[in-house]
Amino acid sequence: MALKTIPIWVCFNHSFSHLGNSDFVQNKKKIPAFRVNFNNLAKLSKWECLGLKLADPERAQTHVEDDKPLTPSDLGSSSTDGRIDENQITESKRFHKDLNSLPKPLSATDLVSSSNDGSKVRVAYQGLPGAYSEAAALKAYPKCETVPCDQFESVFKAVELWLVDKAVLPIENSVGGSIHRNYDLLLRHRLHIVGEVQMIVNHCLLGVPGVRKEELKRVLSHPQALDQCEIALNKLGVVRVSAEDTALAAQIVASEGIRETGAVASSRAAEIYGLDILAQNVQDDLDNVTRFLILAREPIIPGTDKPHKTSIVFTLEEGPGVLFKALAVFALREINLSKIESRPQRKRPLRIVDDSNKGSAKYFDYLFYIDFEASMAEPRAQYALGHLQEFTRFIRVLGCYPMDTTL
Template identity: 50%
Template structure:
């Protein structure tokens, strides 16, 4: 199964694909998320895996926009524990590092740690593993990358420091995409997007279709509605499947109220891999 993902071999997206599909995966690393979506939509790849949100840095907004622009279905999700490593050429000392490269999301997740490294320039790059590959290819002796342990092994590099993430509970949620939908069995989740009329109480009325049926909303994200300044699309996830009557009726009621609605798919819900903390106050 050819699986498209953004980045180079050794990226966290590849690890998510392997966790979801195992040895069936034939990795297809690509430069951009746009290319990832295009390859699957045009049939050049069977599946895609994309990051959609991180527990520290928040949502990957661009991927929400791409979901709307392409006719793909969400067919699965993966929750991946993210451990960031500082990786450099073999023989490089920590005090030699003057530049740190990585994807902006990874840099954001390590912001406090990097701020405590005086004299180090932080350089955004298109990929975590791609930063490791670049340092190796260009033999940059004053540089390091933030990436996975797998990336260090894959490119024959050295880990100078581990656990760079500012908070140990660092998780990224990935979505699996396909041209065809799936019928989930067991615990499931559904993702959709909708827009409402710009009138008082509109959002309350639209969300009430779920509350009245005791349907758990697991995520809601607003994005600007193009061509209509200060109006918004709402991306929503809820626990349950469109094959359950109460969920189907809730979405049917929402469709009657909303000015626009599209269901991205129902899919198996990934197990929780983080400990419960009872929502302790910050």
């Protein structure tokens, strides 16, 4: 009786030159045995899932290139009768006489935790020194060198151009919701999510030294920060003025030195720009948490030693209940979904549904961003993505990374 083939999804790195095709490409060629040449993995650079199939037991005995027996020619020069030159063996023993001095191979844990303190890491963030994004970078890499950027787009480009090693950018806030601009940039650029940082946001009311908060007539800050402090600012009766970010608002107040102008920013911004903290925790909701993503040029090796999260983006085929079917692939394998975000496609925002005498019906064509709590090193995650591909027109893994469980 023939052995039924079982698809096994293995995640590798691979880069794609353009967007629009699926980042998961199923290998249609039958492979004689379930073997992977790991010497070639260094050539890959972004996530790809290759569909490997278990072959028949009889064909599984076929040798692959790595299984070829060594010959004298493979070992170097040899005598004419096929024996290896004894002088060569002597030289080899002399070269490797102290085996303890040889470098030990790195494990997956070493690769993830080798620079946890960030002592040699340059991290880009949007804003000025004292911004919450900088604080998130320092939480992830306490001894890193932070590099401020004027725009989110500049943060991505700084990593792509090798000006910095990593980037930190906010992706969602428990009060303000998702930052859609950064979702769009994640798809436009080819960086990988390698971590996340969750931080409690403590908004402070800042002013020039010696001023009282009752003297303030206007307050500067980022629009989202102003909205999060609406009750406190309404009590003061001040005019709210928008700024590009909280740290810039603090810098403006410090540079102008006007007593009637204050800022909503972090306590660190007050320290950097020499301002007084007139009030702390001025946000309406004390449980105000912002989630940040850490981006890098290359993905990290996923593990199973700690809780992991995987972020993906995909578009769906046309059909009734297709979104339900797509989400069911995770429920069937008991994988928890921690985030679902939909965004209209920018280049193809409308999809034609049908043709009728009254014209073609159209509606938005969406991209779906999902975070699920499983590592790509787990078979259940690999099978879930393999199953999901049946319902998608495009799918891409944005990153697999350890979850941040601390605040």
